[in-house]
Amino acid sequence: MTYSIIFDANDCIVLATYIGSEEYGSLSSSVDETVKVLLENRGTKLLCDLSKSTIKMNITEMVQLEKTITDSMRAHGIHPITIKRAMVRKNIKANKDNYRFFETYSVNNLHRVKIFSQREEALDWLRE
Numbered sequence: 001m002t003y004s005i006i007f008d009a010n011d012c013i014v015l016a017t018y019i020g021s022e023e024y025g026s027l028s029s030s031v032d033e034t035v036k037v038l039l040e041n042r043g044t045k046l047l048c049d050l051s052k053s054t055i056k057m058n059i060t061e062m063v064q065l066e067k068t069i070t071d072s073m074r075a076h077g078i079h080p081i082t083i084k085r086a087m088v089r090k091n092i093k094a095n096k097d098n099y100r101f102f103e104t105y106s107v108n109n110l111h112r113v114k115i116f117s118q119r120e121e122a123l124d125w126l127r128e
Helices: 022-029 033-040 061-075 093-110 117-128
Strands: 003-006 011-019 045-053 084-088 111-116
Touching: 003 033, 011 033, 011 117, 022 033, 022 061, 033 045, 033 061, 045 117, 061 093, 084 117, 093 111, 111 117
Parallel strands: 011 045, 045 084, 084 111
Antiparallel strands: 003 011
């Protein structure tokens, strides 16, 4: 799997884009790098675009990813509640219940996270 992490200075959004197929572990290993870019640029918005990847995550892995992200943020001195995060996934309808659970779990933990099927929708939400 290949990925890129860039900072869009115009919108103050860190854009993490993943392409290809891989296991969940590859995604979680890039979290620290993403959080460092967020910290270096004092960003408050993060887009994780998985629409061009074939990563399959079950609900347990999704919750673990959320924990990995928030643990990394805290380790770098960022409180997760201050970061607005969007995730772009394809086939949302096929996994609607898992994504709804993930969003609910995140909100219950006071995180601002939302899952989208289109990148532009996610960016619009982050810009609000």
